[in-house]
Amino acid sequence: MGKSIAIFNQKGGVGKTTTNINLAACLAYKGKKVLMIDIDPQGNTTSGIGIRKRKLKLTLYDALIDSSMDVNKVILPTNTENLFLIPASVDLAGAEVELANLEGRERKLKRIIDEVKDQYDYILVDCPPSLGILTLNSLTAVDSVLIPIQCEFYALEGVSQLISTIEMVKKRLNPDLYIDGVILSMFDGRTNLSQAVVEDVRAFFGQAMYNTIIPRNVRLAEAPSYGVPIITYDPSAPGAKAYREFTKEFLAREKSRKGK
Ligand SMILES: Nc1ncnc2c1ncn2[C@@H]1O[C@H](COP(=O)(O)OP(=O)(O)O)[C@@H](O)[C@H]1O
Ligand SMILES: [Mg+2]
Numbered sequence: 204m205g206k207s208i209a210i211f212n213q214k215g216g217v218g219k220t221t222t223n224i225n226l227a228a229c230l231a232y233k234g235k236k237v238l239m240i241d242i243d244p245q246g247n248t249t250s251g252i253g254i255r256k257r258k259l260k261l262t263l264y265d266a267l268i269d270s271s272m273d274v275n276k277v278i279l280p281t282n283t284e285n286l287f288l289i290p291a292s293v294d295l296a297g298a299e300v301e302l303a304n305l306e307g308r309e310r311k312l313k314r315i316i317d318e319v320k321d322q323y324d325y326i327l328v329d330c331p332p333s334l335g336i337l338t339l340n341s342l343t344a345v346d347s348v349l350i351p352i353q354c355e356f357y358a359l360e361g362v363s364q365l366i367s368t369i370e371m372v373k374k375r376l377n378p379d380l381y382i383d384g385v386i387l388s389m390f391d392g393r394t395n396l397s398q399a400v401v402e403d404v405r406a407f408f409g410q411a412m413y414n415t416i417i418p419r420n421v422r423l424a425e426a427p428s429y430g431v432p433i434i435t436y437d438p439s440a441p442g443a444k445a446y447r448e449f450t451k452e453f454l455a456r457e458k459s460r461k462g463k
Contacts, residue, residue, distance in 0.1 A: 205238075205323040206457070207316050207345040208383060213368070214361050215332035217353040218388030220247040221423055223329040225442075226349075228432030229450035231285035235324040238278065241291035242312065242341055243331035244298075249290040252281045253430025256292055264294035267311045267340075268301060274318045282431060287323070289315070295337065302336050309336070309376055313344035334368055342372040347383040352404055354390045354397040354416075359407060384456065386449060388417040415449040418442065 210223045220243070227237045241248040242263060246256050266277045266289070279288050302308045316326055328341045342348065348369060352358050373380045385408045391397045405412050417423075420442035426433045433443040 205236075205320045205326050206347070207320065207326040207328065209328045209330055209341040209345040209348050210351065211330045211338065211341065211348050211365070211369075212350055212352065212361075213332055213334050213338065213365060214353075218351040218386075218417065219332075220251060220329055221427075222349070222351045222386060222388065222417070222446075223248055223327050224251050224427070225423070225432050225434070225446040226450055226453065227286055227325070227327050228283050228434055229446050230325055230454075231283050232434060233450065233454070234285065236285050236287075236322070238287045238289065238319065238323045238326045240289045240312070240316070240326065240328045242295065242337050243291055243329055244293055244295035244337075245331070246291035246293070246295075247427070248329040249288065249292075251427030251430065252283070252286070252288055252432070254279060254281070254288060254290050256290065259290055259292060262292040262294065263289045263315075264292055264298055266315050267295075267298055268305075270311065270314055274315050278319070283435065295331075299335050299337060302340075309339045309343045312340035316344045334364075338368075339372065339376070342369065342380060343376040345377075345380070347381050349383045350385045351388050352385055353388055354400045354419075356396060356400075358400045359403055362407065382411055384453075385412045386415070386417065387412065389419045390416045391419045413449060413452055415445060415452050417445045417449065420445070 210219045227239050231237045261277045266272050266274055277289050281288055330338050330341045418441050422437045422440035423433055423442035426436040
């Protein structure tokens with residue numbers, strides 16, 4: 204059975220999509236079979252991994268709305284071996300409203316993940332920057348949550364709302380949900396501010412924070428425009444090293460969790 208993880212923070216621009224693509228790609232490079240699910244109407248994971256959104260006939264939207272649809276029909280291969288994608292489309296923006304009237308509206312993504320879980324080692328869900336029905340579907344469907352936090356002045360702003368959302372989902376929809384960890388992103392070693400944010404986040408999250416910190420690296424921002432992950436685009440860039448290191452730490456945590 205594969206493990207499913209939602210990459211979640213209701214703030215935009217904190218590194219969710221970048222972490223989703225690059226963690227997924229590093230896992231795939233290590234021989235894991237990985238499925239990314241893009242549930243953000245902006246579809247940045249979809250375009251960032253080189254899939255042309257306008258040419259798609261079927262997307263996540265179709266499988267969410269039609270519960271009888273074969274999920275394998277919406278899964279696409281990517282330019283990275285072992286890495287697959289359920290793409291997003293702008294239709295997803297309308298799904299917020301359309302799902303509101305369907306029965307079991309919070310469990311539509313769960314149906315999709317459950318159907319293909321045994322085919323993958325990891326399933327990563329790239330959440331939208333909101334707390335709407337799409338995010339609820341994500342948190343209801345997955346085993347755990349990975350929280351990217353940007354090293355900026357307002358880093359911890361919104362975190363209490365983020366935690367209470369996870370608690371609410373745990374109570375009402377997904378009792379076994381847990382936080383995998385917190386990954387700090389866009390660290391700038393030249394500023395005291397970045398350093399201070401690291402300390403604040405560590406004080407707040409303690410052990411949940413990963414030791415690896417993703418630096419600010421322009422190569423990470425460039426890679427999506429070529430439709431490839433950083434380890435393909437520039438394997439020796441600091442951003443590539445950081446995501447490889449993070450993936451190692453991620454897998455070590457997985458191992459020790461299973462050992463318990
Ligand atoms: N470590 C990083 N260094 C430099 N730019 C980054 C880094 N991480 C993300 N970015 C860029 O910052 C922007 C927001 O990141 P993104 O991953 O899309 O965040 P989110 O999905 O949370 O909105 C994107 O343009 C992305 O390319
Ligand atoms: Mg995003």
